[in-house]
Amino acid sequence: MQIEAVSTQPFEGQRPGTSGLRKKVKVFQQAHYLENFVQSVFDSIGDFVGQTLVVGGDGRYYNREAIQTILKMAAANGFSKVFVGQGGILSTPAASCVIRKYGAYGGLILSASHNPAGPDDDFGIKYNIGSGGPAPESVTEAIYAGTQDISYYDIVECADVNLDQTGSFELVGMQVDVIDAVADYAELMQSLFDFDAIRGLLSDDFSMVFDAMHAVTGPYAKIIIEDMLGAADGTVMNGEPKEDFGGGHPDPNLTYAHELVDILYGDDAPDFGAASDGDGDRNMILGNHFFVTPSDSLAVMAANAQLVPGYASGISGVARSMPTSAAADRVAESLGLDCYETPTGWKFFGNLMDAGRVTLCGEESFGTGSDHVREKDGLWAVLFWLNILAVRKQSVESILTDHWKKFGRNYYSRHDYEGVDSAAAAQVLQHVRDQFSSLPGTQLAGRMVENCDDFAYTDPVDGSVSENQGVRILFEDGSRIIYRLSGTGTSGATIRLYLESYEADQNKHGLDAQDALADMIAAAGEVSQLQQLTGRDKPTVIT
Ligand code: VG1
Ligand code: CO
Numbered sequence: 001m002q003i004e005a006v007s008t009q010p011f012e013g014q015r016p017g018t019s020g021l022r023k024k025v026k027v028f029q030q031a032h033y034l035e036n037f038v039q040s041v042f043d044s045i046g047d048f049v050g051q052t053l054v055v056g057g058d059g060r061y062y063n064r065e066a067i068q069t070i071l072k073m074a075a076a077n078g079f080s081k082v083f084v085g086q087g088g089i090l091s092t093p094a095a096s097c098v099i100r101k102y103g104a105y106g107g108l109i110l111s112a113s114h115n116p117a118g119p120d121d122d123f124g125i126k127y128n129i130g131s132g133g134p135a136p137e138s139v140t141e142a143i144y145a146g147t148q149d150i151s152y153y154d155i156v157e158c159a160d161v162n163l164d165q166t167g168s169f170e171l172v173g174m175q176v177d178v179i180d181a182v183a184d185y186a187e188l189m190q191s192l193f194d195f196d197a198i199r200g201l202l203s204d205d206f207s208m209v210f211d212a213m214h215a216v217t218g219p220y221a222k223i224i225i226e227d228m229l230g231a232a233d234g235t236v237m238n239g240e241p242k243e244d245f246g247g248g249h250p251d252p253n254l255t256y257a258h259e260l261v262d263i264l265y266g267d268d269a270p271d272f273g274a275a276s277d278g279d280g281d282r283n284m285i286l287g288n289h290f291f292v293t294p295s296d297s298l299a300v301m302a303a304n305a306q307l308v309p310g311y312a313s314g315i316s317g318v319a320r321s322m323p324t325s326a327a328a329d330r331v332a333e334s335l336g337l338d339c340y341e342t343p344t345g346w347k348f349f350g351n352l353m354d355a356g357r358v359t360l361c362g363e364e365s366f367g368t369g370s371d372h373v374r375e376k377d378g379l380w381a382v383l384f385w386l387n388i389l390a391v392r393k394q395s396v397e398s399i400l401t402d403h404w405k406k407f408g409r410n411y412y413s414r415h416d417y418e419g420v421d422s423a424a425a426a427q428v429l430q431h432v433r434d435q436f437s438s439l440p441g442t443q444l445a446g447r448m449v450e451n452c453d454d455f456a457y458t459d460p461v462d463g464s465v466s467e468n469q470g471v472r473i474l475f476e477d478g479s480r481i482i483y484r485l486s487g488t489g490t491s492g493a494t495i496r497l498y499l500e501s502y503e504a505d506q507n508k509h510g511l512d513a514q515d516a517l518a519d520m521i522a523a524a525g526e527v528s529q530l531q532q533l534t535g536r537d538k539p540t541v542i543t
Contacts, residue, residue: 020126020134022112022488025062028123032153034069039153040146041108041127042077044139048105049078054098054128056090056181057110058216058279059241060117063088066110066125068160075174076154079105082174085181088163089241091216091280093369093377094185096132100373101184106130111216111279113488114251118244133350133374137464182223189224192310192372193383194390201390202231207270210382211260214238214246217276220379229386250277252284252366252378254291255541265289272389272396276378281346282366283381287396293513293543295325295412298362300403301384302331305360307391308384310372315359319352321345322455322470323482323498324364325410334407343457343469344484346376351461364414364498364543401509408504411516415539416486417495417530424534425493429483432471432528439473445523447501448476455482473527478502481524495534497524514542 021037028034042048053074057063067088074082083098084090090098092109099107112124127135127143135143156172169176202208210225212218218239225231237260238246249256252275264273264286273286285292292300302318305311318332319340332339340358342348346369349361353371362368367376368384385396392399417425436452443449455469470484479501486494499520503509514521525531 020109020111020124022115022122022124025119025121025123028062028066034066034125035073035153035155036150037125037147038070038073038108039077040143040150042073043146043150044142045106045127045129050080051105052081052083052102053079054083054090054095054102054104054107055110056085056095056098056107057088058091058113059087059089059243060111060123060245060278061119061121061243062123063110063243064163066123067163069155070108071161071171071176072156072158073154075172076156079174081177083177083179084161084163086164086166086178087181089181089216089219091185091220091378093281093373093375093380094181094220096128096373096375097185097188098179099128099130100132101188104130107132109279113279114249114256114277114282115488116245116249117278118247121244128374131350131354131374133353134345134347136347136350137466182220185220186224186228188372189380189383190228192308192380193387194309195229197390198383198386199230201386202229206272206389208235208272208274208386209260209263209270210236211252211257211273211275212236212239212241213248213250213252213257213275213277214240214242215250215276215278215280216241217280217379220280221276224379224383245278252277252282253541253543255543257284260284261286272385274382274385276382277366280378281369281376283368283378284366285381285385285396287400290395290397290400292396292400293325293364293412294362294366294368295320295327295364295410296400296403297381297385298324298360298368299327299331299407300388300399301362301368301381302328302335302360303403303407304388304392308387311359311370316356317352317358319349319358319361321348321363322457322472323414323484323496324362325412325500326478326502327407327410327412328362330407340460341457343455343466345487346374348457348459348466350374351459355461357460364412404509405506408502409509410500410502411511411513412500413498413513413517413521414543415497415499415521416541416543417497417534417536418489418540419492420495420534420536422493425485425495427533428495428528428530429471429485431533432473432483435527439527444473444475444527445479445519447479450474450476479520481520481527483524483528495530497530497539499524
């Protein structure tokens, strides 16, 4: 059945360059809104008639309704089969795993990641290609163009599918396989990590807590960490996924995961703590009274990859997003590996992984992953750390201290100014740009500015160019100040300020990052006039 795609208000579509559509639930609930987007996706991804689609989401409010709509549209548009996670659940990395394992044409993942959920909060949808990774810009741009002149969509009229029961069902000529949401992913984890060694670690006097933040990783973590690896019951906290994520903000950082942070910094703190986000692709790693920056986490993984069975034969290279600290670069250099610097967003790692150029990838925003799937992977990172801890039998802190002794320490911090007026945010970046020609050769924060630019990236595999990926002030000693506007928010603008300075002297490795970077932070404010232009005197979140 073809339906005229009339929206109750002009259809805004997906902003070009972003990997998915994120809007308030209320926006998605407008007549035809979701349908218009889904049809625009189907119209932009090539010939899938007779092929398989994967569908699942992070369980947030509107997940189930959206899945029913997508199933009926997939049937009308000619897919022959859809895999959908039981209860409508698939974490982002699990969806990537399922797409790859069953050779699906692609997948639709329903999530707004760590954004809050519920009737008044956010919903999202993104399309992943057959490699299991986020759609590249050529595809997202085609989808966006499609959203601008969509005139009808195709949908079958039929009863809803029971998503709670696994098995095969027929939906107007299309097969719907409701699959166990965890099994394929758990099997993949088992193939990469030394589960016996981790089981041994967890049965010693080692203690850990995993915070699923009432989001999608709850069932995954309970099965893998508690059932398969034998951690004590209750190791997984907030493990029941809720449609509103328990009213929380499932972003695993020091601000939003404060419940976990309080445990790791409290009396009788466990040896290890970790958290993941709404859709399960992010991770935060904590030791007893110790925080591992995501940038350092990537570097430690690269330096210790040979200890993990799935990577024991060596990694082919490392990639990090531009704002991520250069800690991984130092490890890559010492291992004689290539290290790539890409724009923010996991989609830029896909080509490098497909071409076999990199094995490990990471972003400063609590994202790490490898070529086992084509998304960042929160629980994978936790298991990677547990595997390292099981082999090295040291504390998290001493692993980091050893690492810094060997490679030096990249002091690093990100300051987020959320919900800023969009025009003011643009002015902040422009104000820095206006000084691109005057800053080089001058002193700032006691260092010589070497160069300033807008980061641009040419994909080494397909030659595609991505411009304006962050405003950078680069110093002679390798220090950096970077300003970027977030592409994932749903109200106002978020300015991200990234600060990095390198310290080779091991006697100076024990400082608090905010103290070590104090002069950089002050200089970043002065150069950009951020406080004056936005009317904010301090960041919303400091990591
Ligand atoms: C943020 C992070 C970025 C990450 C993206 C998606 O984007 O900075 O590193 O790839 O979220 O992560 P932005 O444009 O807001 O800075 V997730 O967990 O939302 O899929
Ligand atoms: Co996420």
